[in-house]
Amino acid sequence: MADYLLAGGSVLTRDGLVEANVQVGNGTIEAIGADARSGEVIDCAGLIIGPGLVDLHAHLREPGQEWKEDIGSASRAAVAGGFTAILAMPNTAPPTDAGHLARYISDRGTEVGLCEIVPTGCITKSMEGQRLAHLDELSDAGVTVFTDDGASVADAGLLRRAMEYVAERGGLISQHAEDPGLADGGHMHEGTVSSWLGMRALPSEAETTIVARDLALAEMTGCRYHVAHVSAAATVGLIAAAKQNGLPVTAEVAPHHLFFTEEAVRTMNPVYKMYPPLRSEADAEAMRAALESGVIDAVATDHAPHAAHEKDVPFEEAPRGVIGLETAFAAVRTSTRLDPAAIFDRMSVRPARIAGLSRHGRIPATGVAANLAVVDMDEQWTPTKFESKSANSPFAGVRLTGRPKYTFFEGALVWRDQEAGQ
Ligand SMILES: [Zn+2]
CATH class of the missing domain: 2.30.40.10 (Urease, subunit C, domain 1)
Structure with missing residues (x-):
């Protein structure tokens, strides 16, 4: 070498x-x-020169949707963005709900060899929210982060059992907090812009009600709980209070929620469609402030590739999600007042610690x-x-x-x- x-x-x-x-x-x-x-x-x-960035939240689309992205192209996007380790979300086709599927993803990452690809595992079988996934197999395959990202685990009893199991193994539950009833097929944030556009929308409470419920379950089970892509100011308050009470809770924010607001949706350009949706200026300011204060621990991209033919359709019909690996560092640098040490803390040191990655997020030193x-x-x-x-x-x-x-x-x-x- x-x-x-x-x-x-x-x-x-x-x-x-x-x-x-x-x-x-x-x-x-x-x-x-x-x-x-x-x-x-x-x-x-x-x-x-700082530690390589670590992304807690990326959709690599392999296996099953390689026309959008694969582990090779995602790895190139990652290293172009300064990342040396990224967590692969399990909503692949098939979903990563069993040990051999997790092994496939880490093996493909090793084969590509540009950065570490860390598989996460589903909480429920096929991400259907009905029965628990093969958590034991996934854990034996090295998975420590469990999530049904793309959807919330709606059944509190099922989530409780998952938390009990994951707590025993020292793992982490990462929740895409979005109550399906409150979300009700909404396409954007429920607020002044959705009223103006007359567009079906989902309120901030779709996020906060799930986080409030889950924090109670985290306290009940002692399980480490992580809020994926926080978007609403009220969620920050819940997380801050839980941290003050000593609960093992962490949180991430996506670069687009630091940078853009619901105002962008007035263009009706589907490139501004993602879940959770872009919210109000007050929410975006709360995200920046919480990242700066450390209540929100980490920046995570929620990198979600879609091909042009899928995304270039009317806003309501467009799939959810935007790419983010290559612009995350610049988006954080441009939208926040974080100094270099704090940027590396939120984009490398803390996410590596949350995911338990010992070879990443280490402050440079001999050895x-x-x-x-x-x-x-x-x-x-x-x-x-x-x-x-x-x-x-x-x-x-x-x-x-x-x-x-x-x-x-x-x-x-x-x-x-x-x-x-x-
Ligand atoms: Zn999500």
């Missing part, structure tokens, strides 16, 4: 940002500082696995094309600040921004 000398950049260390060279060799950080002196020189002047993102905090750019097979991004054509330049996975240079110097 080649050696690299990351020269002239600032390294995020336990003592903050330090100007120092970084020696990468044999898959690890071999030295930081004066001892670093050999290998291919990567010019990091003006750049920051640590070389899973690194080298970023430019100040570069201005406009995303136009993507490594992903799909291009359903609300950030396409939007001027952003901050850009991943190089990504190292287990010591190998797996991404170099074409415009980066050399």
Whole structure:
């Protein structure tokens, strides 16, 4: 394996940002500082070297929907976005509800070899919300994060049993909080814009009622509980109170909920259709504030590729979801006041801890696995094309600040921004 000398950049260390060279060799950080002196020189002047980003929430579409994305294209999109580990949501076809399906996904990730692909498992069989999935098999296959993402587990008794099992194994339940009755087939946030458009809509309470119920179940079972893609200001209040009461609860927010609001839906462009939907300006401000204060622990992309022929239809008929791996860092940098250390905390350190990934989210130090993102905090750019097979991004054509330049996975240079110097 080649050696690299990351020269002239600032390294995020336990003592903050330090100007120092970084020696990468044999898959690890071999030295930081004066001892670093050999290998291919990567010019990091003006750049920051931090731990590779970790995404708790991505839809890779393999197996079953490879026209939208596959593990190869998703891996390329991930490393282009500075990610070295991503969690694969289990709503594949078939859904990842048994051990051999989880193994297939991690094996495909290893075969591609650009980043770590971490399978998650369904809570219920076929994600139908009726019976528990093969949680024991999934756990034996190494799965620690369980979710029916795309839908809530509506049956509280079933979720309680899943939580009891997962708590015993030290795992995590990640909930897509959306009460199906309150959501009632809504296409956007219920508020002033939906009234103006006369569009069927789902209220914030579709999210908050599920989170309130689940927090009670987390207290009852002692299970670690994670709220996927928080979108409503009221949900933040519930999470803050639960944390204060010592419950093992964590939460993530998607970049689009930091950046956009329901106002974008006035265009009726399906690129602004996702679940949970874009909410009010007050909600978006609450998301930014909660991420900055740490009540929301992590940014997760909810990367959800759809082909152009599927997405370019009337808003009400369009599938839910947008891509996000390649623009997440820039969206966070542009929309929040987080400093570099805090960005790496919310996009790498904390998500790695939540998912229990020991080789990722480690602050650079001698002997640590070389899973690194080298970023430019100040570069201005406009995303136009993507490594992903799909291009359903609300950030396409939007001027952003901050850009991943190089990504190292287990010591190998797996991404170099074409415009980066050399
Ligand atoms: Zn979801």
